Structures are given as structure tokens and as C-alpha cells.
Amino acid sequence: MSNANANVPEHPMEKLLRMERIPHIWCPTCGIGTALSCFITALEKFDYPLDKVVVVSGIGCTGRVAGYIKLDSFHTTHGRAIPFATGLKLANPELKVVVFSGDGDLAAIGGNHLIHAARRNMDLTVICVNNFIYAMTGGQTAPTTPLTANSSTAPYGNSEPPFNLPLLVGSCGAVYVARWTALHIRRLANSIGEALNKKGFSFIEVIAPCSTLYARRNRLGTGLDLMKFYHDNSEIRHGAPLEELDIGFQQKIIVGKFIDRERPTFLENWNNWLSQKLGDKFVPYGVAPQQMQLRKAG
Numbered sequence: 001m002s003n004a005n006a007n008v009p010e011h012p013m014e015k016l017l018r019m020e021r022i023p024h025i026w027c028p029t030c031g032i033g034t035a036l037s038c039f040i041t042a043l044e045k046f047d048y049p050l051d052k053v054v055v056v057s058g059i060g061c062t063g064r065v066a067g068y069i070k071l072d073s074f075h076t077t078h079g080r081a082i083p084f085a086t087g088l089k090l091a092n093p094e095l096k097v098v099v100f101s102g103d104g105d106l107a108a109i110g111g112n113h114l115i116h117a118a119r120r121n122m123d124l125t126v127i128c129v130n131n132f133i134y135a136m137t138g139g140q141t142a143p144t145t146p147l148t149a150n151s152s153t154a155p156y157g158n159s160e161p162p163f164n165l166p167l168l169v170g171s172c173g174a175v176y177v178a179r180w181t182a183l184h185i186r187r188l189a190n191s192i193g194e195a196l197n198k199k200g201f202s203f204i205e206v207i208a209p210c211s212t213l214y215a216r217r218n219r220l221g222t223g224l225d226l227m228k229f230y231h232d233n234s235e236i237r238h239g240a241p242l243e244e245l246d247i248g249f250q251q252k253i254i255v256g257k258f259i260d261r262e263r264p265t266f267l268e269n270w271n272n273w274l275s276q277k278l279g280d281k282f283v284p285y286g287v288a289p290q291q292m293q294l295r296k297a298g
């Protein structure tokens, strides 16, 4: 919807934002909006019909992305964004399906779906905004909360070791894995572009400030202070070994592109396997006939 008031300049991202839903619910200095604008920047350069791009989110602050992006989008139940996206992709393999959700949604309640989608190399792009906490529900400990950090359920500090998300998805088979902070806007947008162009399971972790809950509970200042922290403490190390990507409380954050490899996707494996087993009786699914011939010849 274009802006009805002629005196108000059009928002530069208005084409891809549902302006009728603005103002959004995110707190001032939250990093989710930055992650969303990087995604929009990537989409604007993405050579793919936007009516074939779909966004799926689960529940949580990041989960609200599905409601603000002007594309076909689905706000699904908590932890179920990836199985929902898998169903969409398999029902209509022409779609470019993007899952955009929070660390709790994707790696806690949705953790099982996350690892199996990576293992199967399901053709999805997953953007995970990691604010180290369950923000929407009041700041409980998440599986990404750094050791010793405070949360509403860990008033004496978190004693559980957090997931290293790039290691988790990389070891399960993701073909593209990167991590950036909400400060690295150009690199993040480029990385999202690369992930969108990738065939198979691509995963981008975005470290983002939650000033209302995470920063306040841990006396870290404002969202701006967290951005300054990222500025001073993140180190770009492309190709870093996944085992070295743990994030400690207020410790250095290693960012970069860690994995970019090729592996047959779920559908390619399925088609190749059943073609071998059933021969001409099998009609490959979701693959253009020419592509299928090339694959057989190669």
C-alpha cells in the first residue's frame, strides 16, 4: 500500500513492507528490524520472481517478520516454521522458501526440525535471529543464552552450555552457514543473497540486541551499547572451524561465512534414488525434465 499522505516521503523499503501494519511491535534498538531490512536489501537484488518467494516464521519477536514482509508469508505455531516450510517446498518445489525466526523458536522447541532439515538438505534458507533469550515471553533462558548470563529463569546466571548454532547445523549437513551481527549490515545482506542463491539448506545466524530484556537483565546498557560491543568484539574469520564458534558471555564473537559447499538436495536424492530403483516407471517430481537428463548423464 503506498503512503496516502503526500507529505510523508515513501519509505525506501515500502515495496516489500506491509505499511498498513506499521508501526511494528519491536522495541527501540531491537536488532530484528535491521535483520529484516538486510533481507529486503538482498531480495531487491535477488533475480527470482518475488511472487515465488515465501517467508515462514514461528512464534516470538522475530516470528513477527512474516507479518511485516509484503510477500506470501506464514506465521506458524511455535517451533514449527521448518516443517511448515518443508511442506510448502515439497508441495510446490518452484518456490524459494525462507524461514525467518528466533533462536528459541528454531533451536529449542524447533530444534528437532532444524537438525533434520539440515541432514536432509531440504532446499530452504533459514535466517535465525539470535538475541540470546526468549524475548517475546519475558526473557527466559534459551538454548543460546551464554554461560553465566542472567535471564528471568536464571537469576543467578545460566549454568547450561549453549548451542553453537553454526556447528549444530554444519555438522548435520547444511550447505551454507554464516554468522553476522546486526552491525554488519552490508555483509549480512550479501550473505543472505548468497544463501538465497544456494540450492539446499542454507543457514544464517544474526546476532542481534535485545535491549529490553537481555541487556537490561545483564546490565549491558542500551541496544546501542550492544552494537558498540559488536563493533569492538566481533572478528571476521571466514572458514573458521565450526568448533571454534562458541559464544561466551561478553566474549569475542567470530563472524563470517563458515561453510559453502554442494550436496544433493532432499528432492534430488529422492528422484535419483527412485529413478534407479523404478527406472522408467518413475516420474521425477519437482525437477524440470532437462535437468533430470543432465543429472543422469553426469
Ligand SMILES: Cc1ncc(C[n+]2csc(CCOP(=O)(O)OP(=O)(O)O)c2C)c(N)n1
Pocket (backbone or CB within 6 Å): 059, 060, 061, 062, 063, 078, 101, 102, 103, 104, 105, 106, 131, 133, 134, 135, 136, 137, 142
Ligand atoms: C507451544 C508453545 N510453547 C510456548 C510458547 C510461548 N512462546 C512464545 S514465543 C516463545 C519464545 C520465543 O523465543 P525466540 O524464538 O528466541 O524469539 P524472540 O522472541 O527472542 O525473537 C515462547 C516460549 C508458545 N507460543 N507455544
